[in-house]
Amino acid sequence: MVIRGYTIKEAVYTLLEEEGEEEEEEEAEPAETPEELLERVQQLRAMVRELRRELRVKQRQIEQLTMYKQELEEKLQTSSEKIENLEKLVEQLRRGEEREIREKKLLKAKTDRIKLLEKELAKEKKEKSELYKKLEMLRRMRLLEVTKQAVPVKVISALTKDRVRAALRDYIKPGDVVYLEDPSGGGPTTVQLLVQAGISAVISNQGMSHTAMQTLEKHDIPILAPGKVGLRHVDGFAIADPQKLKENIEKWMEKHKEKMLAEKEAWLEEMINNYRETRKKERPHKT
Template sequence: MTAFIFFKEEISLFHENFEENNLENSKDTNRITENSKEYYSSNSISKTDFDNDSNFKKDNPKIEYKKRTIVGFDPGLTVGIAILDLNGHILSLKSFKEAKYSDVVREIISHGRAIIVASDVYPAPKMVKKLSASLNTKIDSPSSVFTVGSKKEMVDEFLKDIKSNFSPNNAHQRDALAAAIKTYKNYEKKFNQIDKRGKEKNLSFKEREEVKTLFINGMPITKALDLINDSKVNIKAEKSNFDNILVSDLKTGVYSNSDSNLNSQKTLIKLKSRIKQQESQIKNQEAIIKNLRDKNKLLKNKIRKQKKKSSKLKFKLEKLQQDYSNEILLEKKVSSKINIIKKLQMSYNNEKVLREKLEEKLKTFNKIKTIEVSDKAVPVKIIKSFTRDGINESYHQGDLKSGDVVFLLNSRGGGSQTASLLSKLSLKAVIILDKMPPQAKEVLENNDIPIIKSSKIGIKKGKDFAIVKSEILDKEIQIWKHKIKKQRNQDEKEKLWNVIDEYRAKRKRDSHEN
């Protein structure tokens, strides 16, 4: 399409130059013909690259070509803009604080015609979409998270490779440049392929850029190359036809006498050129429309497949959620049952231990009963410690009752209060291994509870109780009672003598006073 515009401008310029020559007659025909051929030979776009096109623009200021660019855009309070051409050269790298939208657009179009606006985040921000709509470009954004580290690494590597004087001064410029570089890298291989195949077809720099633009907009490379190449061939044919008509008319003297014929011929040529241009544009647009329709059809099929896939996944997800919920409920029920089982198991174990203890006590009790029935032996209840807790433990377990004989394994910890607990039970006798504290001994003796050393009666100790021969025990109890009675009589005599002595001493004092 650009080539058509160049050709139209060439025709206009040629006619202007032609009128300035003020042709008077057919004698100048050969000179004009040579000038025409020389002009088209030196300015034909089919034989030049971008540098020659630049010279052409200098010679013909009416013709202006705008480079195709990739714009990296980082919106925000401070806007970052990076502009690359399709060869990966940095054209601009700037940032604007609180910039107007018009200033941003002006900066971008001052460097060429943008064909892609690139963003460093996905999805693209609203400001990026607005800029893309204003410039009528595609949007390119990363498909995954573009980390700060990845951006910095990409920018540093790119600047090192191209040896550019540009360098980002802040994070906004860096993000914009990273977005533009990433987009360029995505298309770089295809751009190189277009350049290689375009040069094989003798396409100029601008024509190759047109191919790249068509490719970015969705047209396959081969189709785009053929379209631009066909347009170029049509332009060449139109030029050649124009030259032949012009030279023929000059030779036959069509322009020698009247300018009206020349003007009519010029108008006709312009109209034909315009018709060809419009036909080529229509053909180009039809190709783009067809390509977009094909792409739209593919996208619709893809959307339909994705919806079907999404529906299946949704159904699968709902089923998984239901299964998961059922599994959780089952786990809760199982957990509850397990807790109940553990509690029952614990209760069973406690009951089992208690039953074993009770069975053991029952056996002991039966043995004690058997011994009690016999006149030869007396059962002895064992108290492990001569303390309040030890006595209470034996009492609450049903081991102690009135008239029992007890065996203190350790009598050192007891006192008067501890001895009082035993006194309340009205025990038959207390057997000891070691020496009992005097306070406790006094309480028991005052309550007529015999205290007998185990070494004197030959006690036999079992696991839960002990036994002693009833004959020996009764004999020791009698000995203790006799001893206590004698001791009490002696104490009474001493008390009486003490009273008599006190009385005598008083009478003596009274007599001395008189």
Template sequence: MADSHATRNYTIVGIDPGTTIGVAIIDLNGTPVEVFSSKNYSIADTITRIISRGKPLIVASDVTPTPSMVKKIGGLFSSFVHELYGSLSTDEKIALTKGEGYEYKNVHERDALAACISAFKRYKKKFSQVQKKTPPGVTVEEVKALVVKGMSISAAINRLISAQEEKRKRTEEKGQDEKRGGEESESKDLLRLRGMMKEKEERIELLEELTTVLKADVQEKEGEIRSLKRKLDAMRTESMKELKKAEEIRKRDTEIERLKEEVRAREKGNAELVEIIEGLKGRKEVKGGIRIKMIPSFSQDAIVKIDRRYGLEKGDIVFLEDGSGGGASTVDLLARKGVVAVIYGKELSHFAAARFSELGIPAFSTDEIPVLLKEAEEDFAFVDQDVLTERMEEWERERRRKRVILLR
């Protein structure tokens, strides 16, 4: 806590806020009082340290706009907050803190010291004028304080002289009262009362400083509470999002299973119709088989040729008699035509297989789904309907399993 001597001296305080706070204190003559820095220092700790070195007349920062913490401390002390026209550069801060007994241990202390020296230099000329014009008996520091608060030098001096004159008159009146009574006993009582008054004034000053520290501590705690509340609200919101997402996934999976059952039922019901239609067209039938379009080679020319002749439609499954030689662009061509699955003879290239997988188009070799019959003259082939359905379902299950792993 401040001692009675320190609290009578006005100071200029530079503050560099942050996780590591830097504080520099100089008097109104520009002489260093204290420079320090500390990690995780609270506002209350900072204020306690500052008031132990004097009364902050000016509070300053090395950047513009002035940080909120610096303004808050200035407001608690009712100090003048020194606003810069522009943030100080590193070169400016180094130049300001050179020589004149200024010392610092790190950049935080340097920035704080540069801030209060910059503030002092703005008033240095005015302070020199105060020094010259202030008459004996008037406290120079009090004149400087009034000038910083916006008063002219002459007005400040006149106010202080008037205050002293008023005090002198009150003292004389008290002295006359003492003379009228028993001088010896009353003078002792007067001295005792003056001593008590001085002691009470010092206690009041200390209590005011304690109040300032406690106010700062309360503000800091309130800020922490607000921050924690925001974090808690954010966590609750995130939890609700996760729960909602999980519920949406569950509903989606249920709908997928329902649609798959519907597809299987429709396929089963349509199988008989397909056989009848194929028979009516006079084409060959294969029991339990499904008729698909056959492309002799995996090239753009072959795909375009089959498309022109028979038309490749959305939902088609095609048989690539020779799957080698195709790449990503030929895969994209089939995808644009609406092909939903591919059966291939010779091995696909790595690029083609990867592109089919990327587009969500299953590709099966003839080892996985054997070709039952080829109609070479009409570019058609037959594959087992049940085998095809089973392989498609296996492929879909594996794809869904990989998606679940990725979501985790």
């Protein structure tokens, strides 16, 4: 603050100096007149008033600064509270996100489990349906056997180990007649599975390998043509005419016996001829 070109500090200091100089001048100079003293008093009063006014201004400024400081402190407190609340909110959101992730993982695991169970259920239903069809087929076959209206024929789609084993597991029993839809490709090892199951006859189109036929013939199992036995497909399985089947089995057995007898006779004749040749070679020559 400046008063008449002086700061407050300079004005007070100047006033004190002037008072000191006045005291010295009083000793050296004659006393001032009343008019001069009055003027000096008025000047001092004016300076005091100015100093008081400046002091009030400074006090108001201090009060304003104090209020501003309080406002800043309040804003700082509010800001700190907001930051704390935001940090809590962020933490809650983070925990919520982690919980949501865990819930999603759990939901995915449950969904995968449900899908797996649905697949297993569908598989079980399919197997149940297939089993029901097989049971129904066996029931009808059994009915045909009892009534002797027709002879049930067990169908094997292809002469492979997998198809034969599946048929043996599901519905083929000893004494059954088997129809091979596709006999090609099967060898003696596959046919041996049917032989071991104790089947009574095989119905087959042309195409069975020679070695497979030999295996069946070796075990006296007839090989019959579908057209000769009146083979028909009914409701997922096959049937044959009982009379035609019986007649063709008997014919095959007769031919088979004749063939076996002829083979034995040929074998015996060969053995006799070999024996005679050996004896001739062993006889001593006459000189």
